[in-house]
Amino acid sequence: MSQRVNLDLKKELFLYGAKEWNQCFQCGNCTATCHTTENGFFFPRKTVRQVLMGLKKSLQTNIDPWLCTYCGDCSRTCPRDANPAEMMMSIRRYLISVYDWTGISKLFYKSKTLEVTSIIVLSIIVMVLYLIYTTFPSGDSSQWIGPDGGALINKMAPWQTIHLGDWLMAGALVFLVITNIFYMWYKIIYDDKSLKVGFIDYLKPFSKLVKLINPDVKYAKCDEKKLTTYWVLHAFLALSYGTLFAIIVFFLDWFQTDTVYPFLHPQRILGYIATIGLTVGIIYFYTNRTLKNMENSKYSHFTDWTFLILLFFTTLTGILLHVFRIYGLPQLTYVTYMLHLMVLVPMLVIEVPFSKWSHMIYRPFALYFAHLKKMVIEKSKTIPHQPQYN
Amino acid sequence: MEEKRIGVYVCWCGTNIAAMVDVEKVASGLKELPDIVVSKDYKYMCSDPGQDMIIQDIKNHNLNRIVVAACSPRMHEITFRKALENAGLNPYMFEMANIREHDSWVHTNRAEATRKARDLIAGAVSKVKWHESLEKRSVPVNPATLIIGGGIAGISAALELANAGKQVYLIERKALLGGTVSALDLTSPFLNSARQMIDHKIKEVMDHRLIKVYLNSEVEQIFGYVGNFETTIRYNKRETRLNFGNVIVATGLKPFDASRVTNYGYGRLPNVITALEFEQVLKDGVILTRDGREPKNVAIIHCVGSRNEDYNPYCSRTCCMVALKFVNQLKSALPKATIIDIYSDMRSFGKGCEELYSDTSKKNVMFLTFDHKADLPQIRQASYDDPCNLIIEFKEKFSGEPIEVPADMVILMVGMEAHENAKQVAHGVGISMCGNRFFIERHPKLDPVATTTDGVYVVGTCQSPKDIPDSVSQARAAAARILATILAGSVSIEVTTAEVNEKICCGCQTCIKVCPYSAISYSQEKKVSAVNEIICKGCGTCGSTCPTGAIKSKHFTDIQILSQIEGLMSLQEVY
Numbered sequence: 001m002s003q004r005v006n007l008d009l010k011k012e013l014f015l016y017g018a019k020e021w022n023q024c025f026q027c028g029n030c031t032a033t034c035h036t037t038e039n040g041f042f043f044p045r046k047t048v049r050q051v052l053m054g055l056k057k058s059l060q061t062n063i064d065p066w067l068c069t070y071c072g073d074c075s076r077t078c079p080r081d082a083n084p085a086e087m088m089m090s091i092r093r094y095l096i097s098v099y100d101w102t103g104i105s106k107l108f109y110k111s112k113t114l115e116v117t118s119i120i121v122l123s124i125i126v127m128v129l130y131l132i133y134t135t136f137p138s139g140d141s142s143q144w145i146g147p148d149g150g151a152l153i154n155k156m157a158p159w160q161t162i163h164l165g166d167w168l169m170a171g172a173l174v175f176l177v178i179t180n181i182f183y184m185w186y187k188i189i190y191d192d193k194s195l196k197v198g199f200i201d202y203l204k205p206f207s208k209l210v211k212l213i214n215p216d217v218k219y220a221k222c223d224e225k226k227l228t229t230y231w232v233l234h235a236f237l238a239l240s241y242g243t244l245f246a247i248i249v250f251f252l253d254w255f256q257t258d259t260v261y262p263f264l265h266p267q268r269i270l271g272y273i274a275t276i277g278l279t280v281g282i283i284y285f286y287t288n289r290t291l292k293n294m295e296n297s298k299y300s301h302f303t304d305w306t307f308l309i310l311l312f313f314t315t316l317t318g319i320l321l322h323v324f325r326i327y328g329l330p331q332l333t334y335v336t337y338m339l340h341l342m343v344l345v346p347m348l349v350i351e352v353p354f355s356k357w358s359h360m361i362y363r364p365f366a367l368y369f370a371h372l373k374k375m376v377i378e379k380s381k382t383i384p385h386q387p388q389y390n
Numbered sequence: 391m392e393e394k395r396i397g398v399y400v401c402w403c404g405t406n407i408a409a410m411v412d413v414e415k416v417a418s419g420l421k422e423l424p425d426i427v428v429s430k431d432y433k434y435m436c437s438d439p440g441q442d443m444i445i446q447d448i449k450n451h452n453l454n455r456i457v458v459a460a461c462s463p464r465m466h467e468i469t470f471r472k473a474l475e476n477a478g479l480n481p482y483m484f485e486m487a488n489i490r491e492h493d494s495w496v497h498t499n500r501a502e503a504t505r506k507a508r509d510l511i512a513g514a515v516s517k518v519k520w521h522e523s524l525e526k527r528s529v530p531v532n533p534a535t536l537i538i539g540g541g542i543a544g545i546s547a548a549l550e551l552a553n554a555g556k557q558v559y560l561i562e563r564k565a566l567l568g569g570t571v572s573a574l575d576l577t578s579p580f581l582n583s584a585r586q587m588i589d590h591k592i593k594e595v596m597d598h599r600l601i602k603v604y605l606n607s608e609v610e611q612i613f614g615y616v617g618n619f620e621t622t623i624r625y626n627k628r629e630t631r632l633n634f635g636n637v638i639v640a641t642g643l644k645p646f647d648a649s650r651v652t653n654y655g656y657g658r659l660p661n662v663i664t665a666l667e668f669e670q671v672l673k674d675g676v677i678l679t680r681d682g683r684e685p686k687n688v689a690i691i692h693c694v695g696s697r698n699e700d701y702n703p704y705c706s707r708t709c710c711m712v713a714l715k716f717v718n719q720l721k722s723a724l725p726k727a728t729i730i731d732i733y734s735d736m737r738s739f740g741k742g743c744e745e746l747y748s749d750t751s752k753k754n755v756m757f758l759t760f761d762h763k764a765d766l767p768q769i770r771q772a773s774y775d776d777p778c779n780l781i782i783e784f785k786e787k788f789s790g791e792p793i794e795v796p797a798d799m800v801i802l803m804v805g806m807e808a809h810e811n812a813k814q815v816a817h818g819v820g821i822s823m824c825g826n827r828f829f830i831e832r833h834p835k836l837d838p839v840a841t842t843t844d845g846v847y848v849v850g851t852c853q854s855p856k857d858i859p860d861s862v863s864q865a866r867a868a869a870a871r872i873l874a875t876i877l878a879g880s881v882s883i884e885v886t887t888a889e890v891n892e893k894i895c896c897g898c899q900t901c902i903k904v905c906p907y908s909a910i911s912y913s914q915e916k917k918v919s920a921v922n923e924i925i926c927k928g929c930g931t932c933g934s935t936c937p938t939g940a941i942k943s944k945h946f947t948d949i950q951i952l953s954q955i956e957g958l959m960s961l962q963e964v965y
Contacts, residue, residue, distance in 0.1 A: 002783060002792040007728045007756050022751050025736075026759075026788045049789040053758065058791065080751075 006054030013051060015110045016093040017301035023080040024048050030074035030084040035222055036067050043067070044074060044084045047091060060098050061187050063373070065091040066359075066366030071222035072295020086299045093301065096358055099184040102176070105354040112302050115350065119310070122346040130338045133161050137330035144330035150260035151325045151333040159256040162341075169348060170249050176353035177361055184362065188369050197376050205371035226294055233284045238360065240277025241311075243270065260326045271322070278315045282308060307356040310347035317343060394519050397428040397453040398511060399444060401435035401460035403490055410494035412504045416459075420511060425519065427451050436466045441473040448477040455518045459487040459511045480523035482885075482945060487514040509958050516957025520950045528880040529924060531617035532635035533557060535872055538609055538815065539640035541569020542858055543850025543865040545591050547638050550869035552600040556876060559632050560595065560603045561623060567592045567603065569642050570851070575672035577858060578708075578715035579746035585673075604630075611818050612637060615924040616845030617881050636845045636872040639829060640865065641815055643806040643851035646695030646702065653766045654694065654802055661685075661779050662769060662800045664694075665712055672716075677723050677799075679779060685727060685798035687778055688720055692733040693762045696805035704826055706805030706855040710737045713803050714750045721753055729755045730795055732782065734762035740857070758795065759787040769800060806855040819846050820908060828854050839868040844881070847871060886945040887926040888933055892918045894940035901932035901941060 010018070031037050031045040043064055050059045068088040075085040097106040108115045134157040137144040146152050189197060247255045247270075254267065261267055285308060288297035317340035324332040351357035400417045402408035417431040428447050432440050435458055447453055456479070458470050463486040471481035489507040497503040533556050537544045540562030548558045566572065572592075574584035595601050607625035614620050617635045648656035648664050656662045660680040663671070671677055679685050690713045695701040713731060720729050736757075738747040751757065760767055767784035778796035786793050808827035809815070816823050821841040822830045829848040832840040839847050847868035850861040875881060888910075890901075895918040902910045902919060909925035910932060912918075921932070921941075933943035942948075 002794045004794045004796060005730070005756060005758070007730075007754065010754070022753070022755065022757070023748075025751070025757075046789065049786075050791075052756065053786065053789060053791070053793065054756070055789070055791060055793070 003055045003057055006056060009054035009056055009059070010051060013090055013094055016090045016097070017086070017299065018051075018090040019083050019086060019299070021048055021052060021082045021084075021087055024052060024082040024084075025080060027079060029077055029079060033073045033077050035071065035073070036069065044088050048082070048084055048087060051087065051091070059091065060095070061191060062091070062095075063188050063366050063370050064088070065095060066363050067370055068092075069222070070296040071227055073222055075295050075298075083299075085295055089296075089299070090301075092359065093303070096355070096362065098187070099180045099362065100176075100354060101179060101183050102354075108350065108354050109303060115303070115306060115355075119306075119346040119350060122349060123342040126342050126345045127338060129165070130157070130341060133157075134334070134338075137334055141330055145328045146258050146260070148260045149326075149328045150258060151328050151330040152258045153256060153325055153333060153337065154258050156330070156334050157337055159252045162256070163252045166249050166252065169345065173348065173352050177358070180353060180358070181361065181365055184365065185369065188366075189372065192373075195373065195376055196380065197372065201372060201376055201379075204375050205368050208371060229284075230288075230294070230296070233281050236277045237281030237285075240274035240281070244274050244278075275315065275319060278311065282312050282315060286312070303355050307347075307351050310343055310351065313343040314340065314347055392454065394425040394455055395427045395451065395453045396425050396455040396457060396515055396518060397444065397447050397451065398426055398430070398457045398459065398515065399435050399440075400429075400431040400489075400507075400511070401440070401458065402431065402433045403460060403494075404433065407460070407490050407494040407507075410497055410500055410503045411489060411507045412500065413507075416504060416508050416511065419508060420515075423512065423515060425455075426515065427453060435460050436469055441469070441476075444470070444473050445477040448474070448479055454479065454483060455521065456484045457487060457511060457514045457518050458484070459489045459507065459514070461490040462486075462488050462492075482524040483518070483521050485514040485518040485521065487511045509961055512961050513954040513958035516960070517950050517954035520947065520953050521945070524885045524944060526882060526885055527923075528882040529615075529617050530880050531875055531878070532619075532633055533876045534559065534632075534634040535636045535638060536609070536612075536619065536621065536632060536634040537561065537638045537640060538819075539569065539642050539850070539852070540564075540567040540595075540603070540605075541640060541642045541850060541861075542571045542588065542591070543642070543861040544569070544638065544640035545588075545595050545865075546862045547640065547849060547865035547869045548595055548601050549591065549598070550866050551872060552598045554869075554873055556600065556873070557634075558598075558601045559623075559634060560601055561607050561609055562603065562605050563608055565606055567595060567605070570645075570666075571858060573666055573669055575669050576715060576719065578711040579740075579742040581715060581718065609818060610814075612820070615883075615922070616843075617875070618924075619845065636875060637819055637847065638865070638868050638872070639815060639819055639821065639846065639848045639852060640850045641809050641812070641852040643855065644809050646706075646804040646807050648694055648802045648804050650701060651694060651766065651802075653768050654691065654800070655769050656802060659769060659771060659780060659800075661798060662802065664802050664804045665709065665716070666804070668716060668801045672719055677720070679798050681779075683798070684724065687728045687730065687795075687797045688724070688799045688801065689730040689732060689780075689782055689795055689797040690716055690801045690803060691760075691767060691782075692731075692803045694802040694804045695807075697734065697762050698766075699763075702805055702807065702826060704805075704855065705737065707737070708855065708857045709803035709805060711740075711743050711746065711857075713801075714738075714746050716801060717750050717753070717755055718746075721755070730758060730797065731755055732758045732760055732767060732784075732795070734760055734787075741859075758793070760784050761787050767795075769797075772796070806851055808852065812852065815852075819843070821846055821848065828852065839864050839871060845875070883924050884926065884928050886928040886943070887923045888921045888928065888930070889923075889942045889944060890919050890921055891940045891942065892916060894938050895919055896938050896940070898937060900935050900937065904931045904935050906931065 028045050031043055034043050037043045047062055047064050050062065065088045070085055070089060072085050075083050078084060093109055097109055137156055144152050144155060189195060288294055289300045292298045317336055321333060321336045321340050324336055398420050400413045402413050407413060413431040417429045420426055420429045428451055432443060434440050444456060456474060460466060467486050471484055474481045474484050487510040489510055493503055493506050535551050535556060536559045537548050538561050540560055544560060545567060548560050552558045568588045571584050571588045577584045596603060604623055604625045607623050609621055609623050612619050612621045619637060620633045622629050622631050645666055648654060654662055692709060692713055696706045717729050717731055736747055738744045765785050767782045769780055769782050772778050772781045779798045780800055782795040782797055812823060812827045816829060820843045824830050829852055831838045831848060831853060832842055839849055841848055849864040849868045897917040899912050899919060902912060907925050907927055909922045910919050913920050928943060930943040930946055933941045
């Protein structure tokens with residue numbers, strides 16, 4: 001089935017941060033340097049070609065951008081400065097908008113104004129709801145301070161109320177993410193008529209669980225040595241983020257307490273380690289993106305900055321909230337908690353299903369699908385010398 | 391008959407000969423042979439002392455024949471002939487025995503090699519006895535030049551010669567000068583106007599008092615030889631006789647007939663046009679499809695008729711850059727249109743060309759590749775609901791994807807071919823053609839504008855596909871070569887030619903059929919063949935074919951060859 005070429009697809013990709021890649025003359029250097037390349041799998045050259053030719057269908061079902069670790073070797077050694085690595089990232093953004101069936105993601109990626117406006121509107125909604133369902137610590141402040149000197153946060157904003165909000169939000173997010181992943185599966189696996197995937201095949205990739213969980217081991221083969229630091233800090237940030245996310249969704253009653261525990265109590269220790277993870281990560285990524293000293297931080301789409309800034313303010317308000325609570329400042333605690341939620345909720349609602357954050361979900365699934373595809377192709381052996389992913 | 395006084399000189403060539411041949415023994419042994427007055431050996435005969443020794447001996451011993459046994463005559467025959475001339479002897483009273491390439495270098499047994507050297511020298515001695523004095527001759531050069539073809543190459547050569555004060559006859563088949571260049575809009579890679587360039591030159595040619603331009607005229611057969619050609623040209627239904635000393639062939643190219651590639655539907659689909667037709671569109675100033683609409687998608691297909699065994703196996707060299715020129719012109723004329731360049735390999739060698747490719751590739755142009763050997767694109771009319779006029783279908787080479795390209799206009803980059811009447815021209819001026827019907831130069835690297843026929847030069851695209859700068863360089867190089875001949879005033883001609891003994895000749899004309907230089911003609915009056923000694927190169931083919939022995943190849947007469955063989959065999963019993 002012939003596909004029609006489309007020069008406009010490239011123009012559309014410019015909105016996702018793409019640069020001009022017309023310099024590419026298909027020498028194949030990127031594929032040769034890439035450590036993710038496997039036999040018969042033209043990575044990332046094939047993707048560049050699909051973009052240049054405007055093969056929309058091929059590009060939408062392409063899994064390659066998710067497998068890229070953005071070590072930058074290809075961009076660094078590209079003889080025409082066509083920047084294949086950043087292209088992979090731009091296509092990721094494009095794919096996020098493709099998988100998002102609601103179409104909201106596309107709007108956010110294309111319009112800075114719309115994204116910022118949505119964040120502000122969401123913040124205001126959160127503020128209004130917070131003011132309605134919580135109590136301001138007015139009058140005598142001693143009423144709002146517990147026996148161990150900490151502000152009584154659950155008296156102002158009971159964890160049950162917040163938890164209910166959390167669950168409503170998490171439910172919506174999970175619904176969106178699951179449907180998007182289903183759509184991704186539909187595009188990558190189901191729509192590919194050449195693949196015959198049986199039910200049992202879906203279990204097979206789990207035999208290579210280590211490879212699935214830790215795909216970034218391939219970093220070790222890249223030329224850029226700074227990437228080890230990058231990977232460690234990225235993992236630390238992601239773990240910290242994930243931990244805090246799990247705590248507030250599932251264990252808010254354990255985390256949001258009126259009692260001020262001793263310093264070495266697990267609640268405080270866990271909180272501190274996660275906070276350090278977030279802070280160090282934010283500072284590191286912010287510096288990288290400002291100094292542009294690595295291939296993967298040379299180009300920043302505005303959505304990259306939005307995510308970092310929202311995460312920064314969430315962490316900052318979180319730290320302040322903690323400080324004000326343990327030092328018994330009820331009014332400040334109340335206001336800071338409001339600000340904290342005003343940043344946190346938009347960050348989750350906007351970024352998780354529609355923007356950068358979603359790579360945390362899509363990437364593992366993409367790796368899973370890639371292995372699945374590879375195994376199915378190897379089993380069928382229809383094209384023994386040229387297993388193709390898409 | 392005069393007394394034969396022969397001097398024999400055996401060269402050591404350092405150790406090249408002396409290591410394998412006992413040169414001293416050979417030299418001293420030869421003294422016993424009759425007629426040999428002097429027999430010497432020396433380290434390097436070709437050196438100044440070696441030559442001086444020969445000159446002194448000629449004077450002191452009154453020698454009248456010389457044999458040098460040394461290297462190949464190709465190496466030093468002329469050196470020794472000059473030495474003879476300096477000593478006052480006719481240079482053809484000389485024979486060389488090759489005891490290096492034919493002996494010392496190829497043998498391993500010293501005794502055998504020594505014997506062979508002796509035999510070779512004995513042969514040479516026997517031959518030289520029969521040598522005759524031959525006189526060098528030269529013919530004056532007519533300073534006029536005939537240039538066939540009034541394209542950029544012909545014009546450049548004409549101006550170069552005429553500005554040096556020499557008469558030029560410029561023959562053009564068409565009604566206008568300028569050739570293919572006058573059909574172009576801009577030139578690549580610098581996007582200068584072709585018209586501005588060529589119009590200026592044409593005016594200069596037309597106004598030049600030393601250039602006589604014959605339009606609508608053709609040349610058939612050229613007679614004569616370097617320095618003295620003549621021909622009759624047909625021009626305005628009249629015939630004019632011209633005399634000239636040199637010929638420049640600049641007949642140019644013929645664009646490939648795109649309808650031969652049936653895949654592209656040229657001639658059937660009105661919006662599929664050739665590069666030259668598109669040049670005309672550009673010159674007209676409005677880019678419109680045949681139905682008068684502005685094209686939204688313009689596709690360019692490279693290598694039409696080139697680099698494919700079914701059509702022409704060679705690369706036409708200019709089309710890639712012309713295509714990039716089109717891309718740039720289209721980009722500025724139709725900024726909203728999609729330009730698709732379908733190529734096989736982008737060949738952007740030469741000054742400014744890679745830069746043009748690099749710049750163009752940064753513009754928003756879609757570059758697609760196809761397999762020029764196996765998988766040519768297929769163009770078809772788009773269906774009614776397609777948003778375009780034509781659909782190009784092919785398997786994109788880099789991605790391996792079967793694709794469809796929408797297009798409203800397709801430009802075919804047709805290659806260059808030799809003219810259909812190239813064979814007539816080649817026959818008329820006496821030059822040869824290669825398998826692709828382009829004229830052959832004398833040496834592809836060291837003599838790229840001359841041909842094997844003295845006084846005939848090939849320039850421009852009739853020699854091979856090339857761009858304007860290459861054509862102009864070749865034209866001016868040919869002009870320089872011709873000016874050098876004119877400046878010398880005369881050209882020396884071969885003396886070792888064939889000669890017909892009219893008394894013996896039976897008029898069978900076998901020699902005429904075998905002569906590779908068309909140097910022999912048949913005289914109806916005398917019923918015998920006659921050799922034009924100026925055209926003859928002395929190859930000897932006619933002499934060996936002649937059934938009656940009427941043809942004598944000077945310097946290689948029957949008696950000379952037979953004596954040499956006799957001499958070679960004569961010493962067998964002695965050793």
